[in-house]
Amino acid sequence: LDYTVQRLGAHNNAYTSFEETVYDVDLPNTEEDTVNTIFAILRDMADRALLTEEKVEIERGIVLSEERSGDSVEWQIILDQLEFLLPDHRLAQRIPIGERDVIKNVPRQRIKDFYDEFYVPEHMTIVVVGDMMTFEMQKLVQDYF
Numbered sequence: 001l002d003y004t005v006q007r008l009g010a011h012n013n014a015y016t017s018f019e020e021t022v023y024d025v026d027l028p029n030t031e032e033d034t035v036n037t038i039f040a041i042l043r044d045m046a047d048r049a050l051l052t053e054e055k056v057e058i059e060r061g062i063v064l065s066e067e068r069s070g071d072s073v074e075w076q077i078i079l080d081q082l083e084f085l086l087p088d089h090r091l092a093q094r095i096p097i098g099e100r101d102v103i104k105n106v107p108r109q110r111i112k113d114f115y116d117e118f119y120v121p122e123h124m125t126i127v128v129v130g131d132m133m134t135f136e137m138q139k140l141v142q143d144y145f
Helices: 001-007 034-049 053-069 073-085 102-103 108-119 134-144
Strands: 011-016 021-026
Touching: 001 011, 001 034, 001 053, 021 034, 053 102, 053 108
Parallel strands: none
Antiparallel strands: 011 021
């Protein structure tokens, strides 16, 4: 994904919160090839990711790196606030990035099962903002999804 998006001259970012996972792609233009490529990528992300053992191991490293880089005084205050406000709730114990031990050891198949159940087109919302005709974007969504 990153390589293809960058090759188009686009920028992308992603995050996961308690409620959602967001993939944000800022395109360099609205040419037909560029838009079609991004829609094809989004469609693949919806339910066609292979999640090979090799890719899962690479992502483990990325997630662990993100977890380490986000471990700040500010983040610890947020966690303390969650614990204080929701002392008996799982939410205070289950932050979106997950626990380090789980990230390191969860079996690939469990990740795939979760992905297969929840990362499906029916759970997606696509928001398009820019210099494009609404009917053209609606047709692309219908064609790809």
